[in-house]
Amino acid sequence: MSYRHIDQKPMKKDAMQLLLGKPAYTEDVTPADCLVVKVLRSPYAHALIKNIDTTIACKVPGIEAVYTYKDVPQNRFTMAGQTYPEFSPYDKLILDQRLRFVGDAVAIVAGENEKAVDKALKLIKTDYEVLEPVLDMHTAMDHPVLVHPEDNWDAKVECGADNKRNLVASSRWSEGDVEDVLNNCDKVIRRTYHTQPCQQAAMETFRTYCEIDYYGRLHVISSTQIVFHARRIIANALNIPKSMVRVEKPRIGGGFGSKQTLVAEIYPAFVTWLTKKPSRIVYSRKEVQTCGTPRHEMEMTVTIGAMNDGTIRCIDLYTLSNTGAYSEHGPTTVGLSGTKSIPLYTANLEAFRFDYDVVYTNVQSSGAYRGYGATQGIYAVESAVSEMASVLGIDPVTIREKNMVREGMEMPAYYHEIATSCNLDKCMEKAKNLFDWENKSKVRVLPNGHIRSAGVAMAMQGSGISGCDVGSATVKLEETGFYTLTIGAADMGTGCDTTLAQIAAETLECDLDMINVFGADTDISPYDSGSYASSTTYVTGKAVQMAAEDLIENMKQIVSQMKKVPADDMDFIGTGIKILSTGETVSLEDIATKSMFFNNIPVQITRTNTQPFSPPPFMVGMAETDIDPLTGKVEVVDYVAVVDCGTPINHNLATVQTEGGIVQGIGMALTETVTYTDKGQIMENSFMQYKIPARTDIGSLRIDFAGSYEPTGPYGAKSIGEIVINTPSPAINAAVASAIGKFHYTLPIRPESVLDALEEKK
Amino acid sequence: MLITITLNGKKITEEVTADSLLIDFVRHHKCFSVKRGCETSNCGLCTVLLDGKPVLSCSLLTCRVNGHSVQTLEGLQEEAKEFVGFIANQGAEQCGFCNPGMVVNTIALLREYPDPSDEDIRQFLSGNLCRCSGYESQLRGIRAYLDFRKGDAA
Numbered sequence: 001m002s003y004r005h006i007d008q009k010p011m012k013k014d015a016m017q018l019l020l021g022k023p024a025y026t027e028d029v030t031p032a033d034c035l036v037v038k039v040l041r042s043p044y045a046h047a048l049i050k051n052i053d054t055t056i057a058c059k060v061p062g063i064e065a066v067y068t069y070k071d072v073p074q075n076r077f078t079m080a081g082q083t084y085p086e087f088s089p090y091d092k093l094i095l096d097q098r099l100r101f102v103g104d105a106v107a108i109v110a111g112e113n114e115k116a117v118d119k120a121l122k123l124i125k126t127d128y129e130v131l132e133p134v135l136d137m138h139t140a141m142d143h144p145v146l147v148h149p150e151d152n153w154d155a156k157v158e159c160g161a162d163n164k165r166n167l168v169a170s171s172r173w174s175e176g177d178v179e180d181v182l183n184n185c186d187k188v189i190r191r192t193y194h195t196q197p198c199q200q201a202a203m204e205t206f207r208t209y210c211e212i213d214y215y216g217r218l219h220v221i222s223s224t225q226i227v228f229h230a231r232r233i234i235a236n237a238l239n240i241p242k243s244m245v246r247v248e249k250p251r252i253g254g255g256f257g258s259k260q261t262l263v264a265e266i267y268p269a270f271v272t273w274l275t276k277k278p279s280r281i282v283y284s285r286k287e288v289q290t291c292g293t294p295r296h297e298m299e300m301t302v303t304i305g306a307m308n309d310g311t312i313r314c315i316d317l318y319t320l321s322n323t324g325a326y327s328e329h330g331p332t333t334v335g336l337s338g339t340k341s342i343p344l345y346t347a348n349l350e351a352f353r354f355d356y357d358v359v360y361t362n363v364q365s366s367g368a369y370r371g372y373g374a375t376q377g378i379y380a381v382e383s384a385v386s387e388m389a390s391v392l393g394i395d396p397v398t399i400r401e402k403n404m405v406r407e408g409m410e411m412p413a414y415y416h417e418i419a420t421s422c423n424l425d426k427c428m429e430k431a432k433n434l435f436d437w438e439n440k441s442k443v444r445v446l447p448n449g450h451i452r453s454a455g456v457a458m459a460m461q462g463s464g465i466s467g468c469d470v471g472s473a474t475v476k477l478e479e480t481g482f483y484t485l486t487i488g489a490a491d492m493g494t495g496c497d498t499t500l501a502q503i504a505a506e507t508l509e510c511d512l513d514m515i516n517v518f519g520a521d522t523d524i525s526p527y528d529s530g531s532y533a534s535s536t537t538y539v540t541g542k543a544v545q546m547a548a549e550d551l552i553e554n555m556k557q558i559v560s561q562m563k564k565v566p567a568d569d570m571d572f573i574g575t576g577i578k579i580l581s582t583g584e585t586v587s588l589e590d591i592a593t594k595s596m597f598f599n600n601i602p603v604q605i606t607r608t609n610t611q612p613f614s615p616p617p618f619m620v621g622m623a624e625t626d627i628d629p630l631t632g633k634v635e636v637v638d639y640v641a642v643v644d645c646g647t648p649i650n651h652n653l654a655t656v657q658t659e660g661g662i663v664q665g666i667g668m669a670l671t672e673t674v675t676y677t678d679k680g681q682i683m684e685n686s687f688m689q690y691k692i693p694a695r696t697d698i699g700s701l702r703i704d705f706a707g708s709y710e711p712t713g714p715y716g717a718k719s720i721g722e723i724v725i726n727t728p729s730p731a732i733n734a735a736v737a738s739a740i741g742k743f744h745y746t747l748p749i750r751p752e753s754v755l756d757a758l759e760e761k762k
Numbered sequence: 763m764l765i766t767i768t769l770n771g772k773k774i775t776e777e778v779t780a781d782s783l784l785i786d787f788v789r790h791h792k793c794f795s796v797k798r799g800c801e802t803s804n805c806g807l808c809t810v811l812l813d814g815k816p817v818l819s820c821s822l823l824t825c826r827v828n829g830h831s832v833q834t835l836e837g838l839q840e841e842a843k844e845f846v847g848f849i850a851n852q853g854a855e856q857c858g859f860c861n862p863g864m865v866v867n868t869i870a871l872l873r874e875y876p877d878p879s880d881e882d883i884r885q886f887l888s889g890n891l892c893r894c895s896g897y898e899s900q901l902r903g904i905r906a907y908l909d910f911r912k913g914d915a916a
Contacts, residue, residue: 656853659895
């Protein structure tokens with residue numbers, strides 16, 4: 001099918017403003033003349049505040065207020081941006097007497113300037129009763145020390161959570177006779193994998209500005225992916241009516257899921273609500289690295305049963321996930337480790353089991369990060385499949401082609417959804433040719449001694465949360481015949497303002513410049529769950545299309561009144577409406593003018609979309625690695641990815657999403673280390689130690705698409721934002737293993753361990 | 763202390779504290795393009811030109827700049843406009859937060875190496891981190907501009 005706007009490459013609507021450095025972000029567009037808010041952080045992983053004295057701190061000139069746990073509401077809430085009732089148990093206070101990780105909030109200081117606040121922070125006198133921390137996720141469950149012993153801890157949704165057992169979620173699920181099938185397989189391998197709590201590392205740290213508006217309400221301007229959830233969470237935290245809170249987002253300097261949790265908002269919100277003065281918090285990079293919401297650390301034990309010919313008959317996965325000090329996204333991320341990995345092997349699967357436990361520990365709380373559990377699960381399952389191929393002596397591409405899910409199949413491990421659109425087979429075919437798998441999969445030693453080899457991995461994700469996510473759009477015909485599209489989804493650099501406008505322009509058959517976009521503000525936008533879970537294109541995108549279609553019908557009604565002809569005698573032609581019987585055309589401008597003159601037909605339409613299913617995008621990634629045998633350093637010299645995201649709405653943005661996701665994935669695979677001291681302190685608390693890839697760290701990236709057509713998506717589209725981070729870890733692991741003869745079971749793959757394996761091989 | 767700085771062509775004489783950082787000074791003077799992405803001189807977001815040379819404004823005391831000329835992206839608009847459209851045509855700006863530092867450093871690159879190779883570009887801009895794009899689209903954009911400029915010259 002050929003489109004005017006869909007699958008084209010229009011420039012992002014805000015591109016030139018951003019590239020020319022115009023003020024667009026929270027700290028640029030809010031007044032600097034406001035209270036500076038900072039948080040005193042706990043030096044201990046687990047402690048009780050015995051005594052806290054703020055008298056001297058309060059006397060620092062310019063200090064407006066110092067708040068401690070004695071000053072805050074005592075109702076617990078969750079900071080996780082999820083649809084109510086949230087799966088994440090309510091376990092948080094704005095400030096608590098019990099401190100649960102190094103970096104937990106001890107006190108809030110607000111003052112006229114940064115210097116005064118910094119000084120006051122140092123003058124707060126705190127006596128801590130240092131408690132034994134729970135630092136190891138393996139021993140956390142039923143540990144005698146409880147992270148959340150409090151009685152007002154509250155799980156809103158039944159998910160196996162029990163604070164008296166340090167448990168945030170627990171589940172057992174299997175279909176088919178796992179033991180029987182495994183007993184009848186020719187080969188069974190069982191491996192345990194570990195992934196680290198990687199940081200999203202969005203370039204813009206968390207930041208929020210608050211003021212009291214002229215109605216006396218709390219007006220929050222924040223770098224958030226979830227304005228509506230933010231409104232609820234802030235009201236919950238402050239224990240005030242939701243109607244008293246308005247949340248707005250300007251441009252966002254990257255999110256990747258980190259801004260799906262209210263990491264920073266509650267502090268200035270509390271300050272402004274009590275003082276009635278504007279305030280602002282800006283997180284330092286160190287705070288983001290130590291008090292943010294990274295990926296959940298997980299340990300996954302995979303058992304795969306296969307026949308000698310490579311038929312995969314059974315997958316058994318147990319995931320132990322570490323949510324850290326608070327529950328945010330703990331009960332939900334873990335599910336994806338199984339439901340987005342096992343279904344990749346639907347074709348011959350006779351039985352599967354997926355069990356998990358999620359535990360509290362006294363480390364930094366985890367949250368949402370692109371991939372949301374799928375990344376961890378796919379690393380484990382795909383690494384195990386590559387190892388199974390190697391054990392059976394089968395090419396890793398062949399074993400995947402033999403077992404992969406194909407269009408039309410029912411996927412039992414994906415809630416029995418049907419793969420209504422699936423070109424995973426075509427992705428593999430294309431990737432194989434583009435990458436030259438035939439030759440590059442052979443281990444080669446270059447003249448300089450470096451070892452070249454290759455690995456492959458498949459991935460899937462979802463498109464929104466099935467049976468939950470709500471996306472809405474308002475399309476309005478404006479004077480002279482342009483349109484305004486209002487959304488509650490958040491463009492965090494992903495370009496959804498533009499891609500959603502493309503969908504509107506395609507439906508309304510007009511130039512992209514005719515669509516102005518506004519988003520997002522809880523007072524103005526139609527309700528939207530927010531931009532996460534790969535939902536925006538698929539869920540909100542369809543709402544845009546439906547709203548535009550309805551608007552066309554209403555415009556026909558207006559013409560019907562104007563010209564006294566029935567609406568079925570008309571054709572919408574983009575620039576206006578043509579009356580078929582007379583050949584006369586009524587221009588958009590005339591319709592818009594009529595809409596403002598003695599008119600009772602609305603030209604502002606809001607439509608809401610929700611879906612009972614979540615069609616997965618699919619992809620294949622192939623990595624060629626270069627290993628320096630002297631240092632053990634691994635470089636990714638070539639990466640090929642072929643993606644089935646349905647119809648790519650914006651070809652450029654889909655390509656850049658893919659490239660960006662792969663580079664983040666390479667960071668997870670090779671350089672982004674997270675280690676703790678024996679006191680629970682994070683070592684990698686800056687970009688000095690936490691190495692995200694620079695442009696000299698990557699080789700060539702080659703991206704292509706093999707889009708299927710998803711019948712329930714807007715113009716056949718599915719999602720792209722998250723899936724793209726999932727293939728690098730397993731593909732690189734497999735590539736390195738084929739060179740050094742040993743798979744890695746923990747990330748990142750460090751030069752030391754590569755070198756050790758090379759030494760062993762000798 | 764009292765210092766005089768030429769900021770984007772405009773002479774400013776002002777009292778600054780000894781610990782004032784250049785990034786905070788220029789943002790105070792409404793040069794909001796200059797961003798802070800880390801506190802450890804790792805990300806390149808705060809890049810400005812000091813007497814025409816790219817420097818990290820987060821790691822420079824304002825008083826050290828006394829008597830010198832500082833340019834932020836606000837003062838380099840015309841030079842930036844020559845090529846940023848090519849980057850936008852690749853969708854490479856993404857969230858945009860790292861863009862100003864990268865654009866200012868690209869201006870420095872193009873002044874020093876009028877005809878850089880891909881490797882020159884990667885090396886010169888290696889201190890400008892970006893978490894969104896994966897860098898390749900930025901390279902494609904700069905390459906497209908250079909090709910266009912060569913075509914223009916021919």
